[in-house]
Amino acid sequence: MSTTTHSAPVLHLEGITKRFGSLTANDSITLDITPGRIHCLLGENGAGKSTLMNVLFGLLEADEGRITIGDQPLLAKGPKEAMDAGIGMVHQHFMLIPVFTVAENMVLGSEPGRAGLLSISDARARVRELSERYKLDVDPDALVEDLPVGLQQRVEILKALAGGARYLILDEPTAVLTPQEIDELMAVMRALRDEGRAIVFITHKLREVKEVADDITVIRRGKVVGQATPDASETELASMMVGRDVSLQVSKAPARPGEPRLVLDGVTVAAPSGAVAVDDLSLTVRGGEIVVIAGVQGNGQTELAEALLGTLPVAIGTVTLDGVDITDAPPAETLRAGLGYVPEDRRRDGFVGEFSIAQNLVINNLREFANRGNLRLDAIEANAIERIEEFDIRTSSHTAPLNSLSGGNQQKVVLARELSRDLSLLLANQPTRGVDVGAIEFLHKRIVAERDAGTAVLIISTELEEVESLADSIAVMYRGRIVGIVPPDTPREVLGLMMAGVSYEDAIAGREGSGE
Structure with missing residues (x-):
């Protein structure tokens, strides 16, 4: 944990609500982001973590709630205002121009006088300075398209730091990294924290949360369901994410390979x-x-x-x-x-999302459910009822469109269809x-x-x-x-x-x- 005395104020989100039609992606979320700490937002895919940070970064506008930095309101109508307020974001899908060099990517979007990036030569010097300080080892003259994914991510971090980010959001940053690159990223995060910056680490990976977090907020279905400390077990964190007890271990006997x-x-x-x-x-x-x-x-x-x-x-x-x-x-x-x-x-x-669960369960095996060119609807219905029970597919009816199910239940339908043959x-x-x-x-x-x-x-x-x-x-x-x-x-x-x-x-x- 950092012992740095940090002068930057706390970034406070209060009652943030964001709706997309009938879907409430964020439901009255309140959160403090403190300089000198790594705050992990933990939750399953679709829980609302990235939506919340996109609101903070100005990419989305909240329907309700407010954001303050210290006692000053943050009125970010877009990323530029958020960056001017000291907020930087490294997106899950990088926002770099592949045919430009690292230094050229650093200059993009920087007007004269902003962040000190007045020219390519200034940008090169800034890349070298930040690379040396945080041991990032990035060549300012390298073409981005020639860099491995791990180095491209470092460029994104450098760009945020060069823009003066005091609050740095990392959205699922380890998804495309090797284990060694993940370890290196963790070291960079700790170095930035110890310098007094606030780090928001969005993830669903329990091992990484326990390794690097100072604070943990768990989000489920758009709501904050609890806070945790890094000494919580992976099982405890998983239970908070899902809302029930789960086993994280795969129980299997030794394989008996055949032909x-x-x-x-x-x-x-x-x-x-x-x-x-x-x-x-x-x-x-x-x-x-x-x-x-x-x-x-x-x-x-x-x-x-x-x-x-x-x-x-x-x-x-x-x-x-x-x-x-x-x-x-x-x-x-x-x-x-x-x-x-x-x-x-x-x-x-x-699958075809507009089709029913029953239809999707036979969509690649219609011959078995047809007689002289006519579909046997009773057999399709009976198959659906059996598979829904066997695979614990959570739905109100086999006639419901597949789009109405959660991601996990959609995947159960796909697997059930394949394993029925x-x-x-x-x-x-x-x-x-x-x-x-x-x-x-x-x-x-x-x-x-x-x-x-x-x-x-x-x-x-x-x-x-x-x-x-x-x-x-x-x-x-x-x-x-x-x-x-x-x-x-x-x-x-x-x-x-x-x-x-x-x-x-x-x-x-x-x-x-x-x-x-």
Whole structure:
């Protein structure tokens, strides 16, 4: 905890309410942000954390409530007024111009006299000064598009600091970082706190909250449901987030792998842009095992999943499922061959939101529910009632549109539909993204049960806790290649190095050389 004497006043949010039509995203939220402290806003995706900070940063206007800095009201009609008041925000999706240099990005939006950025040369000097002070190691002349994601995030932080931010908001900042980059970010946050700045850390990751927080506010469904201290257990924090007791551990017996079911041999896939996304990748998944592909987002995982489904062509190599070549098969054939598919973006690719739950549960298997070209509505209804009970889908009726369900219940519908067929392979890309802790617990149990039934399971996940909990083996992916396949008890530092492209042997040697 900081012992710095800080002169900046407390930033106070009182009774902030923000509505979008009938949805109340923020419901009378009151919060103090204190200089010299790291304040974690903890809550599930969709809880209202980012909406609240977008109000603070001037991107949204509150319907009710007020914001003050000390005893002065903050009247931010946009980000410029918020920045002028000393508020900076690093968004989950970076706001940088890729073809500009770091220094050029720093100058953008800076009028003469503001923040001292009068020229590119001044900006270069400022980048070097701030980089040295906070050990950020950013080259002012580097093109942003050439920087890895972790360094791009540092540029965003530098830009906020150069603008004079005394209150710095970090929105889900660890989502695209390796474990080592997360550790480095934590060190930067502590350094900024100890200098007397206020840090707001928006996250849903319990481990990171406990590691870095001074104050914790838990938000659920748009409301503050409690305050906590860093010595609260992860189980206690999870219960506050969800509103009931949950288990954070995946209970599973040791895997009993059988015969190879999915075999990829030298697979190369081009992204829609034409760039090689999957590069000479070979991988085998056996029945009765869960292989999890780990890696930072954007290293070819999405293209690999789409190629296995059949929506992207395989340029080189072969894909077989239970000995049948499905390399060039369209999605309808891969599904009939026994592929169950949970897409990365369920809203775009996983369901039709305006259709009912019952319709979505059969949408890719209509042949089974038709007779001479006519849908058997009684069978569709009976199937829906059975799946709703089996998968604990929280809904008032099977006729309700899928859009009316929470994210976790939407994902249960997608998984229920896929697991209602006899599968050779379950392919799930980010299976618990945007899902509450309670639903994660259920989804993980069902995935393990499918493994135990003899199905080959291939998971793609950027969440290390999920990787470690579900995997029988971990395949680390970097720039379209499998860097190595390792057991689930592999140390996080080793996984982090591999996620940055280091071989397993070199990662082990590096860890031992550092004395860890």
